[in-house]
Amino acid sequence: MEADFQVIDNYLMVKMPAEIDHHQSGAISRRADSFLMQDSIRGIVFDFEDTKFMDSSGIGIIMGRYKKIACLGGKVFAIHADRQIRRILYISGLSKIMEIME
Amino acid sequence: MKQEEKKIRKGYDNELRMEFDAISYNEGFARMAVSAFITPLNPTLEEMADVKTAVSEAVTNAVIHGYGNVQGYIPGRMQCPREISSGKVRMYCRIEGDVLFVEIEDDGKGIDNVEQALEPLYTTKPEYERSGMGFAFMEAFMDDLQVLSAPGRGCKVIMEKKLGSIPWLEELE
Numbered sequence: 683m684e685a686d687f688q689v690i691d692n693y694l695m696v697k698m699p700a701e702i703d704h705h706q707s708g709a710i711s712r713r714a715d716s717f718l719m720q721d722s723i724r725g726i727v728f729d730f731e732d733t734k735f736m737d738s739s740g741i742g743i744i745m746g747r748y749k750k751i752a753c754l755g756g757k758v759f760a761i762h763a764d765r766q767i768r769r770i771l772y773i774s775g776l777s778k779i780m781e782i783m784e
Numbered sequence: 785m786k787q788e789e790k791k792i793r794k795g796y797d798n799e800l801r802m803e804f805d806a807i808s809y810n811e812g813f814a815r816m817a818v819s820a821f822i823t824p825l826n827p828t829l830e831e832m833a834d835v836k837t838a839v840s841e842a843v844t845n846a847v848i849h850g851y852g853n854v855q856g857y858i859p860g861r862m863q864c865p866r867e868i869s870s871g872k873v874r875m876y877c878r879i880e881g882d883v884l885f886v887e888i889e890d891d892g893k894g895i896d897n898v899e900q901a902l903e904p905l906y907t908t909k910p911e912y913e914r915s916g917m918g919f920a921f922m923e924a925f926m927d928d929l930q931v932l933s934a935p936g937r938g939c940k941v942i943m944e945k946k947l948g949s950i951p952w953l954e955e956l957e
Contacts, residue, residue: 704811707913735815739914741917773924774920
């Protein structure tokens with residue numbers, strides 16, 4: 683399953699795939715960046731509703747997008763993150779730079 | 785009769801040895817194989833996720849850093865990227881009682897400084913958005929981690945985890 687992208691009210695919604703690993707990460711990053719370039723995006727929302735597995739490649743995706751959007755004053759959010767994904771976000775320290783919401 | 789049943793359950797030992805090409809597609813395959821392998825131990829969902837993450841990190845390391853195959857590639861469905869280098873990753877798993885041992889080995893370029901590589905956020909490939917958290921996750925999610933490597937002589941990651949036990953990490957709120 684591929685990631686799904688949508689822009690709602692200047693926020694880029696990224697519906698993450700079921701499994702996020704190195705195999706998928708490059709394509710997600712590239713597609714997200716193409717959206718960041720063309721619109722006046724104020725924030726990125728990563729939706730983990732369907733995600734069952736994520737490793738450090740997912741951290742790379744979020745960190746890379748954060749670096750790009752933070753210098754323009756944008757914010758990064760995570761929604762529907764299950765317990766395991768939350769743990770990964772906490773251990774990696776990403777919880778400090780992004781907002782994790784229900 | 786009862787005693788015999790107990791003996792069989794307690795002494796459940798099993799071994800798995802496999803070798804696969806160092807391409808990104810096989811990362812998912814390797815962690816699926818491990819999760820199927822440990823299912824008889826009745827691990828919690830959390831332990832299952834821990835083992836899968838750790839194995840995925842170790843195999844990803846071998847593919848990206850050992851052999852330098854940074855690009856994603858699905859055999860049969862995608863054209864093979866020109867710069868893909870051939871190489872094999874070997875995985876060996878063993879169950880002894882309720883303890884899982886995993887070894888993941890490659891014949892890639894090896895690690896110059898293992899101590900530095902183990903540091904969280906240290907990565908040699910920041911241009912490909914590698915986060916440098918691979919070994920940190922393996923250390924966090926498994927009970928024991930050993931990394932044996934020398935430049936030009938490949939890398940061997942040995943991990944150990946007790947399964948079917950009480951979670952040691954409190955739920956984060």
